[in-house]
Each structure stands twice: as C-alpha cells, then as structure tokens.
Amino acid sequence: MGGPSPREAAPPAVxxxxxxxxxxxxxxxxxxxxxxxPPGVVEPARAFVQESRVLSGALxxxxxxxxxxxxxxxxxxxxxxxxxxxxxxxxxxxxTSSAAAARGAQRYGAxxxxxxVTVLSLDTSNPGGLQVDLSHAGIDADExxxxxxxxxxxxxxxxxxVGALLCRWTRGKWRASVHRVLTGDASRQRISLVTSxxxxxxxxxxxxxxxSCIGGAVGEEAEVVIASDFLRRRVALHRSEYADERGLTTTxxxxxESARVKALKx
Numbered sequence: 001m002g003g004p005s006p007r008e009a010a011p012p013a014v015x016x017x018x019x020x021x022x023x024x025x026x027x028x029x030x031x032x033x034x035x036x037x038p039p040g041v042v043e044p045a046r047a048f049v050q051e052s053r054v055l056s057g058a059l060x061x062x063x064x065x066x067x068x069x070x071x072x073x074x075x076x077x078x079x080x081x082x083x084x085x086x087x088x089x090x091x092x093x094x095x096t097s098s099a100a101a102a103r104g105a106q107r108y109g110a111x112x113x114x115x116x117v118t119v120l121s122l123d124t125s126n127p128g129g130l131q132v133d134l135s136h137a138g139i140d141a142d143e144x145x146x147x148x149x150x151x152x153x154x155x156x157x158x159x160x161x162v163g164a165l166l167c168r169w170t171r172g173k174w175r176a177s178v179h180r181v182l183t184g185d186a187s188r189q190r191i192s193l194v195t196s197x198x199x200x201x202x203x204x205x206x207x208x209x210x211x212s213c214i215g216g217a218v219g220e221e222a223e224v225v226i227a228s229d230f231l232r233r234r235v236a237l238h239r240s241e242y243a244d245e246r247g248l249t250t251t252x253x254x255x256x257e258s259a260r261v262k263a264l265k266x
Contacts, residue, residue: 020088023049037087045085048193052083052119056197059117059160063198067170068212077169077207077227078116082199090190105183110146112139112176113163114234116198120159123191127153128184132177139178148180165230166198171213200227 021033023045034042060080064071074080090107107129122130128150135147151159167176184190204227247253 020086022086023084041087045087048085048195049083052085052195052197053081055119055158055195056083056199057081059119059197067173067210069210070212073211077200077204079199079201083195083197086194088192088194092189093186106180107183108181110139110143110178110180112167112178113161114165114231115163115196115200116166117196118161118163119195119197120161121193122151122153122159124153124155126185126188126190129182129190130159130179131182132179136175137178139176146178151179160197164234165200165225165227168225168230169207169209169213171209173213200231202228204228 021036023032023034023037034045037045057080060074060078063069064074110133120130130151131148132151133141133146134149135141135145137145161177161179162174164176167174206224206226208224
C-alpha cells in the first residue's frame with residue numbers, strides 16, 4: 001500500500017484485514033502509538049522516525065531544485081523536518097484454501113494518497129501486490145482504461161507516491177500516482193513501513209500552487225485551498241458514515257457530492 005495520510009481511512013480491504021500503528025508524524029498530524037507497539041519495536045521505530053526526517057529534508061530539496069520553488073515559499077507550506085512511521089501489518093491466513101483463494105484479490109482499490117509524498121518500504125519477505133496505473137487516465141477513469149503494472153521489489157529501494165495535495169501545488173506538473181494493492185502470498189504475514197515527506201504544515205497558508213508552477217496541467221483556474229482543510233475533507237470522505245452525516249439520501253445529492261469528491265481527487 002502506498003499509504004493514505006496518517007489516520008486516513010483507506011479503501012476497503014479484502015484478502016485479510018490489517019492493522020497499523022503510527023509514530024512521529026508532524027505537519028497537520030501528531031501521532032504516537034508507542035504504547036501499542038511491542039516493546040522490541042519502539043526503539044527501532046523511533047530511530048526510523050529520525051531517519052525519515054533526513055529523507056523528508058532531502059525530498060524537499062528535490063522539489064526546490066526540480067521545480068524552481070524558492071526555499072522560503074516551500075517552508076511556508078511544508079514541514080521540512082516532518083516525517084514519521086506507520087507500521088502496517090497484515091496477518092497470514094491460517095486456512096490454506098482461503099490463502100490460495102485470496103491470492104490476486106483486491107486488497108485496496110485504486111486510489112491516490114492525499115498529501116505530499118508517501119514513502120513505502122516493501123516487506124522483503126512478501127513484497128508482491130502493489131501496482132501502479134501507467135495509463136495516466138486519472139483517478140476517475142474506467143477500469144478498462146487502466147494499465148496496471150507491478151511495482152518491482154528492488155533491494156534497499158523505497159517506493160515514492162506523489163499525493164493529491166502536492167499535485168495541486170505543482171499545478172499538475174507532478175501527477176498523483178494512482179495505485180492499488182492486490183493480495184500476494186496470503187499464507188505469509190506482510191509488514192510494510194510507511195512514512196511521509198513534503199508534508200504540509202498545520203498552518204500552511206491558502207494557495208493554488210507553487211509560484212514557479214503557474215501554467216501547469218491543472219490550469220489557471222485551480223482552486224485556492226488551505227492544506228489542513230483539504231486533508232481534513234479527504235479524510236472525512238473515506239468514513240463509512242459520511243453520506244449519512246451529510247444527509248446524502250437521494251440520487252441527485254449523491255451525484256452532486258460525487259462531483260465535489262472528484263474535484264478533490266485531482
């Protein structure tokens with residue numbers, strides 16, 4: 001899984017329910033699940049958090065250099081030292097026939113992550129299942145239009161997914177990557193390590209994008225958004241009770257809300 005922002009509900013899982021614990025996220029999130037972690041995991045997790053901050057700083061410099069974003073502008077929007085860890089655990093299925101049936105089933109449907117950059121370390125003992133759509137058709141495309149490709153496991157490498165907010169900030173020059181997760185070897189447990197980079201500050205000002213990216217693919221009419229509001233709305237949209245809370249009881253109301261959701265998905 002590329003990984004939604006911390007505390008964001010992901011699309012429904014199949015092929016074995018998973019669980020996760022988190023620590024050390026900054027930006028618009030502050031999470032510490034140390035008390036939920038096994039004792040032998042806490043200190044390595046804290047060390048990972050420290051290293052993730054170094055990685056976040058490096059990726060922020062990549063943004064500055066590749067897009068020509070002035071450092072002071074980026075720092076007004078991004079928690080340069082932000083980072084953290086989410087440890088996602090998917091237990092093995094004990095029933096051999098169930099595990100065989102689950103292989104290839106969709107665990108997380110097609111989606112884009114919400115924030116800046118999601119960084120994923122695949123489980124070296126069970127890395128299969130993550131796929132990316134190479135069609136560039138966007139999140140709202142029909143399944144028949146998609147061109148799914150397996151994300152290969154390369155020893156020592158990390159997978160980086162651009163999120164919806166960073167896509168908006170770059171005015172579409174960097175597209176949010178549409179990806180999904182299929183169930184790999186369900187007879188074995190799977191543990192993925194997820195962190196974030198180029199994470200928005202909680203007090204980031206309203207903006208339609210980086211000044212150096214005006215004229216990108218999103219166009220001149222891109223909506224000015226506040227990062228914290230943008231993420232909060234996307235998180236809410238994944239909650240199962242969202243439609244009831246919004247009073248979306250008719251077909252037309254659901255269609256109107258669907259159009260609004262599509263605007264958020266980029």
